[in-house]
Amino acid sequence: MTDPAPNPHATEAEVEAAYADPKLANVLYHDWEADTYDEKWSISYDERCISYATGVFNAVAGEAGQPYPTAMELGSGTGFFLLNLMQGGVIKKGSVTDLSPGMVKVALRNAAALGLDVDGRVADAERIPYPDNSFDLVVGHAVLHHIPDVRAAFAEVLRVLKPGGRFVFAGEPTKIGDWYARRLGQLTWWLTTNITRLPPLSSWRRPQAELDSSSRAAALEAVVDLHTFDPAELERMAQGAGAIGVRAVTEEFAAALAGWPIRTFEAAVPQEKLTLRWRLFAYHLWLRLSALDKKLLSRVLPRELFYNVMITGQKR
Template sequence: MTEPQAGAAASAQDVERAWGDNKLAQVLYHDWEAQTYDEKWSISFDDRCTSIVRDRFLRVLESSPVPGESVPFGRVLELGAGTGFFSLNLKLAGLVEDVHVSDLSPGMVEAARTNAERLGFTIEGQVADAESLPYDDDSFDLVVGHAVIHHIPDVEAALREVLRVLRPGGRFVIAGEPTTIGHWYARHLGRLTWEVATRVTRLPFLATKWAREQAELDESSRAAALEAVVDLHTFDPAELAGTARRAGAERVGTATEELLSAFAGWPIRTFEYAVADSALGFRWATFAYRTWTTLMRVDSALDAVVPQKFFYNVGVTGVKPHPTPR
């Protein structure tokens, strides 16, 4: 049986095979998503996303300050880089210099390279398994990741690899990972919104403008089925910090984001997938973005009083220890 081509929509048969082979599922899903991922998640490389990435990175970084540490970081590796959303926007923000990317998906590595070229700079990229990185010891000043470790079967093994390739005193910053409680309410909100939106838009007086083509809905359903295969973990912030320490990190810190913004954001995003593209315009996009950013500011205030485990996103940082003198 032939393998699906990178960027091609997965068939129902492909999805069935992926249930029994998680590495295949990871490659299949992310190759499939590579060509449309930026559009799907409203990823861009402009002031909007550069500001989001800068703030998210610094929020996690500053959860465990290191005396004397300064930016920009020099040689940087993004783990599970996808299309380069995190590392390329960090470079645009002036927080990193020499960017290298890795991903299990060849399609994603190529998409990241293409995005970098379009932005006017060159990056190095390798297809790589996070549990066995093809880099020498002590190679990087910083390792970053965004929404990546929940895809990795053995998170502790991956963090040990991250620490191996970091120079002594080097730092990792992983952001955008789902908490256990956040994942629960996000999925329930998403499913409810999908069911309501797809049913209501089929009503005769709405269908012409609002209903998405059935073939597109079927493809979205196959994507959701694969997503359920590739999303392996959710995290309790305290337990994630413990995993980082067991991997060998010191100065471990965690930071969380999105509470009220997640309660609004997941229904808004799901609604956008469920209705015809032509039904929504600039006013909707402005409303959605302003709603999310306003609630994110409220969430920042709630951070001081609400336990981390209730937020949707968690990030973790840690430092590679210096060798103990003999």
């Protein structure tokens, strides 16, 4: 069966229908965003993101079993997690899957540019188009909160894993973390867009052009996020699907408190104002606060307070 083609220019009728269909909303939104996604989220395939991806993976799953002979990324987007794990020596051969044809296309393009052994399929997480016992590892980053039936997705992941195979999902929003991150973002957006109305700061105001017919799907950003998670609840979902050795770990508290205002500010001002000096400041601040989270705050604060939750488990 041939995978569907990307549709980066959704019609008005398609977008309207997507408000009642979360899967269609995710396809249309991520097809529209695919070609600019890496730039938007500062995704790269160099030492910075290799170190981040392998660090996250090892924090929840450890280094035992590496390198995994075969791995699939569920909801791969542009391939950020899988491709950087491959470059970091965690995985030998990979497969990318996503509900969005546009994302699969970009992920395979990124893999080819890096010279990595990767194939790909357009795939619904609740009906993964691979046979039973296909992979040694399944990974995902910021994907579970887009899936309508998370437990069904866990069951499918376990089906395509080989006996004893492992899954690792990272970058999922916690309930409390999402609450404070959204409010920090909203406050920062309000402050930035209003302060830059002042004449002396007008050059810092980013033009807010209305959506045209080529970017209608951008409005779907408000409806593609379906879930936030309590770490214990997420563990129970995976266990209920049949996983063993399930463990959830959280990260980013201080880093999230600073990171969300910084990301929102960057989205609200002209990109030419964000100098290399600013970007280095933001990156090194995030590194320092992440170290504070790992070395101190994770030992004294409840895991529910942190922004990101990561989970791992195995097939029997």
